[in-house]
Amino acid sequence: MKEFVVYTVLRLLLFGATLGVVLGVWLLVVGDADVVIAVIIAFVLSGIGSYVLLNGPRERFAQRVDERARRAAARFEEMRAKEDDDLDA
Structure with a gap:
C-alpha cells in the first residue's frame, strides 16, 4: 500500500508542477491562458515525464503487486x- 501512495503522490506533484509551468x-x-487546454497539455507532459522520472517508484509498486498476486495464487x-x-478421502 505504501508504494501505491508514494507513486500516486509523486504523480500528483508532477502534474501540479507541470500545470504550474505550462500556465506560467x-x-x-x-x-491570457486557456485553463482547459493548459490542463490537457500538462496532463500529456506529466504523463511523459512520469514515465521517465518515476520509473523507480513504479517498479517498486509493480513488484509489490506481483508479490501479492503470487501469494494469493499460492x-x-x-x-x-x-x-x-x-x-478423494
Missing part, C-alpha cells in the same frame, strides 16, 4: 489441493 509560460508569452492452489484431497 502561457501567461508570460500570451498574457493460497488458492493450496485450498484447491486440500479440497481435492478431501474429495
Whole structure:
C-alpha cells in the first residue's frame, strides 16, 4: 500500500508542477491562458515525464503487486489441493 501512495503522490506533484509551468509560460508569452487546454497539455507532459522520472517508484509498486498476486495464487492452489484431497478421502 505504501508504494501505491508514494507513486500516486509523486504523480500528483508532477502534474501540479507541470500545470504550474505550462500556465506560467502561457501567461508570460500570451498574457491570457486557456485553463482547459493548459490542463490537457500538462496532463500529456506529466504523463511523459512520469514515465521517465518515476520509473523507480513504479517498479517498486509493480513488484509489490506481483508479490501479492503470487501469494494469493499460492493460497488458492493450496485450498484447491486440500479440497481435492478431501474429495478423494
